[in-house]
Amino acid sequence: MNASRTSLSSSAGRECWLPTLQLSMQEVFELMLGCSLEPAAEPPSEEGLDITSMVGLAGQVCGILSVRCSTKSAAQMASRMLGIDAEQAGPQMWDAVGEICNMVAGNFKNKISGLGDGCMLSVPTVITGGDYNVHSMGNNNLHTALLFEGQPVVISLEIHS
Amino acid sequence: MENIRALIVDDSSVMRKIVERSLRQAGLSIAQVLEAGNGAEALAAVENNKVDLILCDINMPVMDGLEFVRQLPGVANGKGVPVVMITTEGSEGHVVQALSAGARGYIRKPFTPDQVKEHVLPVLAENHQ
Numbered sequence: 001m002n003a004s005r006t007s008l009s010s011s012a013g014r015e016c017w018l019p020t021l022q023l024s025m026q027e028v029f030e031l032m033l034g035c036s037l038e039p040a041a042e043p044p045s046e047e048g049l050d051i052t053s054m055v056g057l058a059g060q061v062c063g064i065l066s067v068r069c070s071t072k073s074a075a076q077m078a079s080r081m082l083g084i085d086a087e088q089a090g091p092q093m094w095d096a097v098g099e100i101c102n103m104v105a106g107n108f109k110n111k112i113s114g115l116g117d118g119c120m121l122s123v124p125t126v127i128t129g130g131d132y133n134v135h136s137m138g139n140n141n142l143h144t145a146l147l148f149e150g151q152p153v154v155i156s157l158e159i160h161s
Numbered sequence: 162m163e164n165i166r167a168l169i170v171d172d173s174s175v176m177r178k179i180v181e182r183s184l185r186q187a188g189l190s191i192a193q194v195l196e197a198g199n200g201a202e203a204l205a206a207v208e209n210n211k212v213d214l215i216l217c218d219i220n221m222p223v224m225d226g227l228e229f230v231r232q233l234p235g236v237a238n239g240k241g242v243p244v245v246m247i248t249t250e251g252s253e254g255h256v257v258q259a260l261s262a263g264a265r266g267y268i269r270k271p272f273t274p275d276q277v278k279e280h281v282l283p284v285l286a287e288n289h290q
Contacts, residue, residue, distance in 0.1 A: 031271035032179070082178055095175040102173075102220075103270045106249025110269070116252025123172060123220055 017112070017157070018142050024108040025067075025146060025155055028100055033080040037146035037153070044145050044152035050130040051094065053101035056122035061115060063159040065108070067101040071128075073151045098124035104155065134158075162289050164192035166210070170203040170217040170226065171247070176270075180216050180247060180277070187278035189285075200224030200232070208237045214285060217264075219248040219255065230262040243284045247272065 029037050049068040057063050069077070071093070078089035078096035089096070102124045109115040140159040145152045167184060169177045177196045184191055195210055197203035201224040203217065215233075219226040226246060233239040243265040248255070251269035259267055265287075266280040 028271045031273055078175065081175055083182070092175055095173050099173045099176050103249055106251060106270060110251040117254035121220055121249060123222055 014140070018144060020111050021104075021108055021142055021155060021157055022144055022146065024104050024111060025153075027107055028103045029148065032100070032103065033077060035080065035149070037148055038150075040145040040147050040152060044147075044154070046152075046154065048130070049152065049154060050128060051097055052127040053094075053097045054125050054127070055101050055105040057105065057109065058120050058122070059115075060118035061109075061159060062161045063157060065101065065105040066154075066156045066158075067097060067104060068154040068156075069097065069148070070151060073148055073153060076149055094126040094128065098126045108157075162213070162285050163190040165189055165214055165285070166193045166195070166212045167191060168195045168197060168203060168206055168210075168212045168215045170197045170200065170215065170221070170229065172198050172218065172221040174198075176218070176247075183272070183274040183277040184216075184281070186274040187281060189281070200226060200229030203229050204232055204236050204239070207233065207239045207242065211238050212242055213288075214281065215242055215244040216247050216268075216281075217244055219246060219250045219259070227258060227262050230259065230264050233263065241288070243288045245280055245284055247277075 026037050029035055048070045050071055051074045052066055052068045054064050054066045057065065074093040074097045075086040075089040077100060078093040079086040081096050105121050109119050137160050142157040145154045169180045171177045181194050195206050197206050199221040217226045217229060230244050245266035245268060246259045246264045247268045247270060249270045256267045265284045268276055268280050
């Protein structure tokens with residue numbers, strides 16, 4: 001799980017963070033949901049991505065890692081994690097997306113040399129609805145989208161310091 | 162060991178269900194599964210129930226998993242109960258911290274049922290001797 005450690009200390013090392021973030025997401029889906037994510041051929045429309053989960057990072061790196069998806073995708077994620085029908089997921093879908101975000105954040109920081117012990121994670125927060133704006137103080141943001149069962153899942157890391 | 166009474170401590174109900182399923186997939190004979198959403202609830206659960214095994218997250222509101230492990234031997238029924246941490250905090254420092262606090266095993270999220278088996282079975286066997 002920690003085979004591809006990258007560097008914390010130099011900004012040059014941060015160039016590797018985006019593929020590390022994608023790998024972290026991929027591993028969480030493979031191990032916990034039993035499926036692979038596909039790369040998005042082009043930037044997906046963010047319309048309909050009405051569930052957002054966020055985990056805060058504090059320490060040597062401060063920022064927010066977020067995972068955004070549609071309600072339908074969230075229900076499908078809960079379905080795969082719990083072995084239930086997607087129609088039965090109900091509020092458990094929010095918990096599922098929150099826990100996925102939490103695991104991606106943890107998996108990501110454990111792959112970055114020096115970040116594992118030097119950075120704390122918050123418990124996840126889940127927002128439903130798409131009519132909101134996030135105003136970040138960060139100036140170094142990573143943003144990628146992968147496809148889960150053909151539907152986009154957008155992962156962002158907004159780095160504040 | 163048969164008819165294990167397990168306590169699963171995690172603030173995510175989804176994760177508690179996944180951990181329970183992993184225990185059953187590991188082939189353990191589970192008689193009862195208790196759940197708690199944080200360390201304080203888990204201490205109360207241990208005081209009121211005898212359990213053979215505890216699987217515990219670290220990052221939780223109210224009382225985190227490390228504090229729970231430290232306080233566990235001081236509550237009724239808590240002494241000697243093995244605790245295996247299951248957490249996203251997977252750095253060496255966190256592992257050392259958890260083992261120093263009294264945890265007997267450590268599983269990093271994301272995990273497979275095989276990893277649960279690999280970490281839990283030796284702990285149960287050691288405790289049963």
